[in-house]
Amino acid sequence: MSKYALVLLRHGEGAWNKENRFCSWVDQKLSSDGVKEALDCGKLLKELGYEFDIVFTSILSRSIQTAWLVLEAMGQEWVPIEKSWRLNERHYGALIGLNRAEMALNHGEEQVKIWRRSYGVMPPPIDESHPYFFEIYNDRRYNTCDIAKDELPRTESLKEVLERLLPYWEDIIVPKIKEGRRVLISAHGNSSRALLKHLEGISDEEIANLTLPTGVPVLLELDENLHPIKPHELLGDQGAIQAAIKKVEDQGKAVASKT
Template identity: 75%
Template sequence: MQELCVGIFLGEAATKMAKYRLVLLRHGEGAWTKENRFCSWVDQKLSSDGIKEAQNCGKHLKALGFEFDLVFTSVLSRSIQTAWLILEEMGQEWVPIQSSWRLNERHYGALIGLNRAEMALNHGEEQVKIWRRSYDVTPPPISESHPYYAEIYNDRRYKCSDVPQENLPKAESLKDVLDRLLPYWNEKIVPELKSGKMILISAHGNSSRALLKHVEGLILWLTPGISDEDIINVTLPTGVPILLELDENLHPLGPHQFLGDQEAIQAAIKRVEDQGKVKSAEKLNPSV
């Protein structure tokens, strides 16, 4: 009976027109993404490939006819730089941008700066996948002796945040990311959406995954959304726009849609998933 109800709901949703549309994306490839390191709150610019990804994203959104009224980013340069490049390609440089630490990448604590493939070799691929993707597992916290502690916590951008510096996280699970993101979503982004503005959110892999989990969880009880268990398998490639079509209550009319060449997007997703795996040469010879 429930399966029948789900089918009826999905059929009705397919016939409804979206009241609101939101575009969300993970920034273009960063310098440390290329090196396969946990970047997190360390500020990095885009790599040369990341710049091209952002520019291509802007060209694609322009070709699809998107016109943005407002852009939200994190306070990290790779998020902001991606938004700049997209707007430049679209000829919409004048569109206002608002930035908040609440859209930052997940804080990976003591893992920051470490190579994912080397971590997989030392701790196992499954453990690295849990640290990277699970919903409620928090990695070991960063300590003052960590090589990037001072760089992060002495950064002037966090003196302007809406919480005292001593209350900023030292490590986060995806659930923690959602908890710190939701007030900003509800108080800042939702009112702008409901006012009729077309919004772009240029964020990060985990802040985007957390937001998708929340929004798609608002689909009526007839459909499951993204469960705590399933979120571990949700992969977002860099520089690929994601469209969410929402009704008058900001409930999604269906699952999120990756915009672009689907074959290329699936290849990009696989590359992201492979970041946490031991390289074949290392498997054969761990000393490599």
């Protein structure tokens, strides 16, 4: 029998998701479709009887905006939200802003899949010549992080995402779960994949094949030691979810870019 239920959520579609660009730490609001995804997610969770006592997000707007809209649709706007950079999307380094399909044409689909999905491979690091470097590192949201600004990552593999996420998970989120708080984590595709890898013991090789679509809640039922009692479940219409997964996977295919 499960003792705890944890819900993970990749934010709704952002503007650069629609444009098929590596967004990473560049701050983006939700697209109109992303707003609908978040509201629909909240309506689904309400219909299924979910209630939350606390929500955790990254410090990127698309994660926070998704949490707001989900809670609004659930009629639970009063639920507190806590934010941390440790739940941010993976830092894609020099790839930030580039179109995935164009990258697949130039470097091959397999290389793009390695950059996007592998556990241990880091993209080339961002430096001051990058057009978004100063937008990211001059952003005052990082002034109050628990590490110095100059220690923030310049690129990350999924392994590094998990390593910077785990202290927050263990020190902040786990105690809330064990207190009996009902927790929603509204984060990103890679921070959610990293946490699922940790909790479910997914191998380094298998994690490359785990795809989370935007706006689809993921249910984890956990025992008293926070071990899953069964595989995670994507909630909602399964046909629509599979179509959404294929859409995400096809972003790395070598097709002519429309942007």
